[in-house]
Amino acid sequence: MQVKPLKGQHHVSALTANAKSNYEFYTKVLGLRLVKKTVNQDDTSVYHLFYADERGNPGTDLTFFEIPNAGRTYYGTNSISGTSLRVPSDKSLSYWEKRFKEFDVEHDEISHESGRATLHFRDAEGQRLILVSDEQNSGVAGGKPWKKSPIPAEYAIYGLGPIHLTVSQTNHTTTILTDVLGFKEKRRYTSTNAEVIVYETGEGGTGGEVHLETRSDLPKERPGRGSVHHVAFRVENEEELMKWVQKLKQLRIPNSGFVERYYFKSLYFREPNGILFELATDGPGFEGDEPFETLGESLALPPYLEDKRESIEARLKPLDTKE
Template identity: 60%
Template sequence: MNVKGIHHLSAMTGDVKVNYEFYTETLGMRLVKKTVNQDDTTAYHLFYGDERGNPGTELTFFDFPGIGPAKAGVSSISGTSLRVASDEALRFWEKRFEKLGVKHEAISEFAGRNVIFFEDPEGQQLALVSDENNTGVAAGTAWEQSPVPVAFAIIGLGPVRLTVRKPESTIAVLGLLGFRETSRVPALVEGQEDIVILQVGEGGSGAEVQIEPRNDIPVAQQGKGGVHHVAFRVEDEEEIMAWLDILNQFRLPNSGFVERYYFLSLYFREPNGILFELATDGPGFATDEPFETLGESLALPPFLESRRQAIEANLKPLDTSRK
């Protein structure tokens, strides 16, 4: 009943056009689904990933025009990393970021891997992490039509950093999901406790959560450039329902079973207030679109299709067709 690794991260943007251009043109990820936030259909929900948005490769964004910037703090998903195949790929990205004016740091070592820390146009804290010596959960498959060469392409989600005031509470819930401590690394901020590294399932970058204890900052505020929630991989509906029973046994408030059409979900908050999701590996994003044209038009699950005209009328036009 252990989860298998990271499924996706969902973040927030205040400018969907800038967001789309950065993640597809600068980072070379594929937009695999242009749909809407099913809880607020006035907002886009964009899914970027590998060639078909395989589980473990998806970085998604809710579009909330006019939203204020996120403010860093505890009770937050404070760092998102993206996997590349090698140290050579990091050197490629360092030069690309310099050429394109992307705010970034030099290549460095963190938690046993070479990384580049960088920001997107709205200040989201990101990192590229090398798979040079990585083992465990397999990466995705690079999209051959990306503007980035296949050898250097982003191929999945890497470790996720959670910043919390009471690390033992979050660690306990992750332990319930099957995560185990594998190491500790020195704090990023002087005077704070070590960062606790946890992995689940086969382990490796695609199955790692890093718990950063902080007692010197306030509670984070969500906004553009911030992360809304992290989702972890489970196999199918049977496992979702089994996890629902477990969450109820441990009296963890939750959403109950949620049908998202492209996958099935179950949401709950851990004691430090961070929103977790369990999501199934399927059915996937090619359920209602051909592989060749994923993300080029607005896709709606069947239970929203009858409202298409009204939904489209409330969305700002976003051209995602590929020339």
């Protein structure tokens, strides 16, 4: 089955135990816009929050499922071990380093990783995040910061950067990335602990990279609050997604088949180390049920859940997201 190359990162979905604190940090401290407040479509008793650029352009979304009873994460292998967020320049990192000190955000010192300036930090639940400078970058375009963000545009986060995977068996994941998904090896570098292989797709650059690290000295990660649930990669449209459904079927790779998510269409499967991958369409986007000006202010439900709104709202803890 002939398919077009994946266009880069679409979104990353992670876990939080506290939607309110999560909302406060990602909007008030990091300055992202909440573009959609909805529910986990597989478990409508919990929130699904989408943070992004001004309108949730594909490649800018960091999303969270709220699991109130989620335990701590025991970090390890076979995991999405780092989510990068793009900022415009090296100077931006100095701004963020100062801001993290002001807001008591746990962070490392500014460093260089694979030729780019980076700043590793964690949210209050231990979510592993990395600011990456786009000063020397070219490739997949970023998004557009929201004008009402508390962060000046010249320093603002405007998209997802490289996704870091830590696995116990390199070859299996490499086969999926290259032979199935069409990523190409770009370069290699040495991190603190091991060699990292950089793969890229689409136009490449920070918005189209996966960084793969192999660690045989770690146990398998036990996910909880502060862990990443899955990473999604961009597919142009529904027609192209259906070609991917057929391709995985032909390759006999177990998968979800086509899944309707209303804001985009999806396909899910796990690579051999157990990491969950999603392929997601660029559209329709987040403005089908809310106007641009008030995105994320009310609980949004796709049409097929609207008749259950009363019972869904009754189970959710109120979360005020109006500006």
